[in-house]
Amino acid sequence: MSQSNMLEALLEIARDAGRAAMAIYNKDFNIEYKDDKSPVTDADLAAHKVIVAGLKSLSPATPILSEESADISWEERQKWNEYWLVDPIDGTKEFIKKNGEFTVNIALIRDGKPVLAVVDAPALGFSYLAEENIGSFKDDGKSRTQLKVELKQAKGVIRVVGSRSHPSPELAEYVKQFDAVEMVSKGSSLKLCLVAEGSADIYPRLGLTSEWDTGAGHAIAEIAGATITQLDGSPLLYNTKESYLNPFFIVSSLKG
Template sequence: MTAPDANQPAADLESDLASGRLAEIIGDIAEEAARLILPYWRAEAVVETKADASPVTEADRAAEALILARLAEHWPDVEAVAEEAVAADGAPASVGEWFWLIDPLDGTRGFVQGRETYSVNIALIRGDAPVAGAVTAPALGLSWRSAAPGQGALRRAFGEPWRPIRVRERPADAVALVSHSISEEEAQRLAARNGCGRWQGMDSSLKFCLIAEGRFDAYPRTGPTCEWDTAAGQAVLEAAGGRVLAEDGRPLAYGKPSFLNGPFSAIGA
């Protein structure tokens, strides 16, 4: 009898990544999670407070359970680091070469307040870099994802075909996206530091995706974020020709202690 090949799971994953099948599947999974979330939106969901003072709802937990189950059906041997599991059980001390980063409902505060710009985030990390990602905005009926490596990024409205997107050339009147949680003075300072004369506040990882599709030019961030907040959006933006740079000028990396990010700038062209 032939011994099982210990490298086969990784080989299958790599093949699915290279063909674009993996990115297509995670895009579908993100949209399935979006359909699960929508009935909770603007429905007076019960809100709990986690140890870090951030909110969580039944929608967060239900979407995470669905995403984890679907990923395990396709790639059962790939470790997953998911926001609500980490909140309940703590972060893993280390991860392997391949792992998922999952935020089942990014922008929960805005979701609770009835705003539209919350999202579902699924990313695959290899080493310290996001190599595939999907982001879905349930309330907007829109999704973004990477394609096969080197083949760009895509966007679709629910039920429509995927269409290619790309960052725009930096215009003379560049516009930055910033977090809703910062002051007007801080927003203006960050926008100017990134060469943008104007700025707009927005929730969640949609900031990465709107830069990826060429509607905005930069997203500077100094406040703390977790890796599951940024990985999927970074994968989409980098596939579309953009960059996400840490303070040292290198690409924002993953698998850091406690999965916490420092300051970064997401940039289009």
């Protein structure tokens, strides 16, 4: 299968999972809590089942790491050169609030780097998709727009993704380097996609995330031309350590 056909197949899997989630979103649903107190709903599990079935059909030999089936030993994972990284519902809290800002996330990780991905926002009616040799796109089911980040100087008003009303002390300190700041608020992996589509200039993530939270959005932003690095400037990589937690990172369309 060509990479273009693979991308289209992945988009359909993500949208199928999104439809399964929306069937639950539009009615009352069960909420449970994991050991870390993070919520999980019937939709997380329904979307997970749709995605896993779809990926096994699409690429039977490729391992799958999903937030809802993450109990895979490091001994096994460190042998993987390529695998699917899945967050069936990113932004479960947004899902529970019913504000629409949740996403279905699927990424193909190859040698520590996301190279193919879809981020579907089913309640908002659009998807992002990217493949490293084809490009990054936004698709509303009727039309598709290629996303190309235009790098800009860090001058004037800089649009920063973060909490509009309650920025963390770390973020407040970080943005002091800019002349003027406009805060942009968004839930889930849509934060990375905002930089990809040019709706924000920089997303400093100075808080904990897991690899499945970022893999797909990382691909959308980076393939569109944004830079994604750890705070020391080194690349943000996947499946290079036992923990699933990411280091702090910066998604940017700023030069320098």
